Amino acid sequence: MIKAILFDLDGTLLDRDASLKIFIDKQYERSIEWLGHIPKQHYIRRFIELDNRGYVWKDKVYQQLVREYDIADITWEELLQDYLDHFKVSCVPFPNLIWTLEQLKKRNFMIGIITNGKGQFQMDNIKVLGLEKYTDIILISEWEGVKKPDPIIFKRALAQLNVLPEESIFVGDHPEKDVQAAQRIGMKGVWKRDHHWAGDFQADYIIDDLAELLTIIK
Structure with a gap:
């Protein structure tokens, strides 16, 4: 589950x-x-x-x-x-961002963000997008001292949420640093399709729009 x-x-x-x-x-x-x-x-x-x-x-x-x-x-x-x-x-959000997060919260899912980058810079962007009120945890690589695809940052996030890898999904645009890194520790990896990345890799699911997550979790 x-x-x-x-x-x-x-x-x-x-x-x-x-x-x-x-x-x-x-x-x-x-x-x-x-x-x-x-x-x-x-x-x-x-x-x-x-x-x-x-x-x-x-x-x-x-x-x-x-x-x-x-x-x-x-x-x-x-x-x-x-x-x-x-x-x-x-900052420009992708379509259906807030609607999708609202729907996930209504269904009582815990929500987290794991991002590489500078701490305050990324947090400023998160705040402008209005994401804080929907998230249970936010991990930014500079502040964590470790970055994706290192499994430590994924495991740290799951520990803070008190969930097992098989009870969680990670959604990202980078095939290796997001999808495969999450899969390696037992999470489901969802690729938000980005045509800049080419190659043959296995994602558990592929989406073009964040709203498609609602179909996946059903």
């Missing part, structure tokens, strides 16, 4: 690709005094390339941008701080 549903954040609950594009556009406009010599679409495209879907931290991204585009009179540290301060207001 399934008692708990745990989620990844970026690419699963938070539409990071859409959020990032909104943020970069706004950052360019806020910083146009220093970035105006760069065509906006060039800046946006290069940022997205260097960001590598969030797997490169932004200190490296901004250092590279400053070098490539000869950005002067504003430092990479200041651009990074702008990212830390303003990304959260650009």
Whole structure:
């Protein structure tokens, strides 16, 4: 019997690709005094390339941008701080996010989030999306000192919820760090399909929309 549903954040609950594009556009406009010599679409495209879907931290991204585009009179540290301060207001949820969480809570499922990333940065995004009131636990890798796909962070979450692996489902967009990592400790792994990831791997279920979880748990 399934008692708990745990989620990844970026690419699963938070539409990071859409959020990032909104943020970069706004950052360019806020910083146009220093970035105006760069065509906006060039800046946006290069940022997205260097960001590598969030797997490169932004200190490296901004250092590279400053070098490539000869950005002067504003430092990479200041651009990074702008990212830390303003990304959260650009956060876009995936469709049916809150409705799905509400339905899960009505059915008395425990809900958790396990996400890699910087602690306060990820928590700010979680708060903006309004997820705190639906979650029983939130584990962020920086604060936990361990990150996915390490089994420790999954086991720690289950221990805090007091549920067994076979009583829980993990939903994520990354085939290895989310789905397979959860399966390795005995959880059900649900892949929220992301066409950036290709290859042959086994998920217990595949969904395109969070609302499909309600069908699975029946």
